[in-house]
Amino acid sequence: MKLDILAFGAHPDDIELGCSGTILKEIALGKTVGIVDLTRGELGTRGTAEIRNQEATAAAKVLGVAVRENLEMRDGFFVNDEKHQLEVIKMIRKYQPEIVLCNAIDDRHIDHAKGSKLVSDACFLSGLRMIESTLDGKVQEAWRPKLVYHYIQWKNIVPDFVVDITGFEKQKVESILAYKSQFYDPNSDEPESPITSKTFLESINYRSRDLGRLAGVEYAEGFTVERYLAVNSLGDLK
Numbered sequence: 505m506k507l508d509i510l511a512f513g514a515h516p517d518d519i520e521l522g523c524s525g526t527i528l529k530e531i532a533l534g535k536t537v538g539i540v541d542l543t544r545g546e547l548g549t550r551g552t553a554e555i556r557n558q559e560a561t562a563a564a565k566v567l568g569v570a571v572r573e574n575l576e577m578r579d580g581f582f583v584n585d586e587k588h589q590l591e592v593i594k595m596i597r598k599y600q601p602e603i604v605l606c607n608a609i610d611d612r613h614i615d616h617a618k619g620s621k622l623v624s625d626a627c628f629l630s631g632l633r634m635i636e637s638t639l640d641g642k643v644q645e646a647w648r649p650k651l652v653y654h655y656i657q658w659k660n661i662v663p664d665f666v667v668d669i670t671g672f673e674k675q676k677v678e679s680i681l682a683y684k685s686q687f688y689d690p691n692s693d694e695p696e697s698p699i700t701s702k703t704f705l706e707s708i709n710y711r712s713r714d715l716g717r718l719a720g721v722e723y724a725e726g727f728t729v730e731r732y733l734a735v736n737s738l739g740d741l742k
């Protein structure tokens with residue numbers, strides 16, 4: 505199955521927090537989108553890997569993505585080496601996306617920057633035909649996505665561009681709240697973490713509001729790029 509966009513996240517919920525509004529909008533515009541989570545987030549303060557699995561499935565339904573896979577790398581300890589790059593390359597060659605979305609280039613959680621570089625490196629390597637990979641016994645063809653965009657998650661990284669997600673804000677929050685065990689819950693007796701506070705949940709909303717304000721729209725999500733982006737004409741921009 506070929507997809508237009510493939511989104512990678514180090515943990516289930518990274519994509520929902522960073523770029524779910526954009527995914528919802530692209531799907532509404534007729535694009536096909538898939539998600540690949542690198543780990544099960546088994547080191548998360550609250551919940552279990554099993555619970556997060558169910559939550560990720562529920563969130564995928566809210567988003568309407570075509571597929572969601574998990575590479576079951578080790579939460580906290582995966583590294584950017586040949587073995588892990590090949591696992592990511594297999595996914596890129598399997599789905600042949602034009603655009604790849606991946607973690608923030610720098611963040612509070614060390615897995616985010618690691619996942620960001622791992623996926624970005626794999627996008628380049630995936631285009632080299634001398635690197636062999638097989639899936640289900642079949643040799644895969646080389647494939648390099650045209651564009652790699654990094655979403656923004658915890659830290660306030662200055663975006664290179666923003667996507668107008670006005671109209672998709674409610675569904676974005678719904679996809680985040682599918683991770684019931686992870687976020688603000690006044691009835692939970694599990695330990696607190698930086699993402700379980702009410703203010704964290706509110707910050708998701710005010711960041712998209714603020715990025716929207718700065719771009720002259722209601723809500724927006726920000727991304728950074730690895731190279732200059734060209735537009736066909738000045739009129740392409742809002």
Ligand SMILES: [Zn+2]
Binds near residue numbers: 613
């Ligand atoms: Zn994460």
